[in-house]
Structure formats: structure tokens, C-alpha cells
Amino acid sequence: xxxxxxxxxPAPVDGAVPSFPxxxxxxxxxxxxxxxxxxxxxxxxxxxxxxxxxxxxxxxDRVAESRIVQERLVGWAVEGLDSVLLRLPAEDALLGLxxxxxxxxxxxxxxxxxxxxxxxxxxxxxxxxxxAPAVPEITDLLRSEGMAVDEASVAAAxxxxxxxxxxxxxxxPLASAATRTSRTLTLAAVASALAxxxxxxxxxxxxxxxxxxxxxxxxxxxxxxxSFAVLxxxxxxxxxxxxxxxxxxxxxxxxxxxxxxVPLIVAAVGAAVVGAVTWRLRRSGEVA
Numbered sequence: 001x002x003x004x005x006x007x008x009x010p011a012p013v014d015g016a017v018p019s020f021p022x023x024x025x026x027x028x029x030x031x032x033x034x035x036x037x038x039x040x041x042x043x044x045x046x047x048x049x050x051x052x053x054x055x056x057x058x059x060x061d062r063v064a065e066s067r068i069v070q071e072r073l074v075g076w077a078v079e080g081l082d083s084v085l086l087r088l089p090a091e092d093a094l095l096g097l098x099x100x101x102x103x104x105x106x107x108x109x110x111x112x113x114x115x116x117x118x119x120x121x122x123x124x125x126x127x128x129x130x131x132a133p134a135v136p137e138i139t140d141l142l143r144s145e146g147m148a149v150d151e152a153s154v155a156a157a158x159x160x161x162x163x164x165x166x167x168x169x170x171x172x173p174l175a176s177a178a179t180r181t182s183r184t185l186t187l188a189a190v191a192s193a194l195a196x197x198x199x200x201x202x203x204x205x206x207x208x209x210x211x212x213x214x215x216x217x218x219x220x221x222x223x224x225x226x227s228f229a230v231l232x233x234x235x236x237x238x239x240x241x242x243x244x245x246x247x248x249x250x251x252x253x254x255x256x257x258x259x260x261x262v263p264l265i266v267a268a269v270g271a272a273v274v275g276a277v278t279w280r281l282r283r284s285g286e287v288a
Contacts, residue, residue, distance in 0.1 A: 029203035047185035063251035080127030080161035106130035124163035218273035225267025
């Protein structure tokens with residue numbers, strides 16, 4: 001096999017190297033392309049995560065194991081009970097009930113539903129639905145405090161609890177949070193993709209060897225995708241190396257470990273560009 005060498009790019013007419021302004025613009029365009037690629041990968045990953053109900057469920061389930069989150073969730077239930085004059089001996093009395101896990105799971109599901117609600121749609125937490133399985137235990141708890149109640153009357157009172165509306169001004173702004181985040185990140189991904197095209201075109205146009213410039217851009221995209229994937233996996237491990245150190249760290253670990261395939265897909269696209277250009281050059285005999 002005869003090894004052929006790719007001809008050197010033509011030198012400028014005056015025989016001098018490209019001017020400093022031209023080299024500066026080209027180098028800046030390459031740098032901005034890499035920056036836009038990093039932003040694109042990050043926003044695509046974030047948009048995919050925020051738009052995926054199963055991923056958010058996994059993260060929230062782990063975070064909801066922390067005491068502070070459980071107390072906030074139970075706070076909605078206590079607020080509902082207070083509204084129908086069923087006052088518990090202490091705000092955290094519900095946390096000691098055997099059915100509290102079922103109550104918390106229902107409240108978590110409602111919170112996630114609220115986060116994925118359409119933008120500007122009315123969003124509310126329904127304590128009545130969450131507390132329904134705990135009615136017998138709530139009845140026993142109230143009786144232990146000397147209240148003359150029966151299960152039927154408590155069930156009727158619980159069913160009369162009005163939903164608690166949520167909005168952006170509430171102390172826990174869950175209303176359409178995931179929907180808004182996903183939309184914002186999607187718009188950012190589109191903008192960064194356009195920036196990549198613009199800066200990539202400038203870099204290629206200012207390069208004496210445009211084919212080599214395209215390969216260089218493909219390499220940058222591949223490396224950016226692989227680097228982001230490695231950072232996600234490493235960050236997930238660093239957040240919770242023992243897989244259960246704490247609910248918050250476990251939630252962060254699950255968040256960072258979700259959808260690692262997104263940057264890998266971007267890296268594959270970059271590798272495909274490099275491969276396509278190399279294949280074309282080999283067919284034309286410009287490289288061995």
C-alpha cells in the first residue's frame with residue numbers, strides 16, 4: 001500500500017503566515033464553540049432530567065427520607081387537620097403513626113404532580129386524600145387526648161379538608177417547577193446549539209484547512225461529551241460514596257447519576273463527525 005500524504009494548505013499570497021487578527025478570531029471562535037458545546041450538553045442533560053417523571057421520583061423519594069422534608073410534608077397534613085378543628089397533641093404526632101409511610105408517599109406523589117403541572121395551571125396539595133389511610137390511627141390518637149370522637153366522624157372531617165393551593169409565592173414553590181425548568185433549559189439548549197453552529201462556521205471559514213477545522217470541532221465535541229459524562233459519574237460517587245450516607249447526599253447522587261447517556265450521545269455525534277471526515281479523506285487518498 002502506497003502511503004500518500006495530504007498536501008499542505010496553500011500559503012497566503014504574500015507568503016506570510018495568517019495575520020494576528022485572523023488567528024485571534026479563529027482561536028476565539030474555536031474557544032466559543034467549545035464553551036457553547038459545554039453549555040449545550042449541560043442544558044440537554046438538565047432538560048432531560050427535569051422532564052423525566054421517573055428520574056425526579058427517584059431523587060425525591062430519597063430526599064423525602066430526611067427528617068426536615070418529612071416534617072414539611074406532614075405540615076401540610078397538620079394544616080389540613082387544623083382547618084377542620086382536629087388538633088393533634090403535637091405537630092410531629094403524625095410522624096409516629098404506623099401508616100406515616102403511606103401518608104408521606106401520597107404527599108410526595110402529590111408534590112411531584114405539582115412540579116410537573118402545566119405552567120399557570122391551578123396546583124394544590126390534597127391532605128384529605130393522603131390522610132385517608134391513617135383515619136383509624138388519627139382517631140385513636142385523638143381519643144388518647146380525651147376527645148370524644150369515633151372513626152366515622154374523623155373520616156368525615158378528614159374528607160372535608162380543602163386542598164391547599166400552591167403557587168410561586170408559597171414557602172415551597174413546587175407549582176410547575178419541573179415544567180418551567182425543563183422549558184427554560186430546552187430554550188437554553190437551542191440557543192447554545194445555534195451558538196455552536198455560528199462559532200463553528202466562523203472557525204472553519206477562518207481556517208486555512210477547513211476540513212482539518214471540521215475534524216477539530218468534532219474532536220472538541222467528543223471530548224466535551226466524554227468529560228461531562230465522567231464528571232457526572234464521579235460527582236455521583238463523591239456525593240454518596242457509601243450509597244446511603246444520608247438522604248440528601250443519596251438524592252444528589254441519584255440526580256447526578258441520572259441520564260449519563262445524554263453527554264455520551266453528544267460525544268458519539270462528535271465522533272461520527274470525525275469518522276465521516278476521516279473516511280472521506282481516505283477515500284479521496286489525502287490520508288493513508
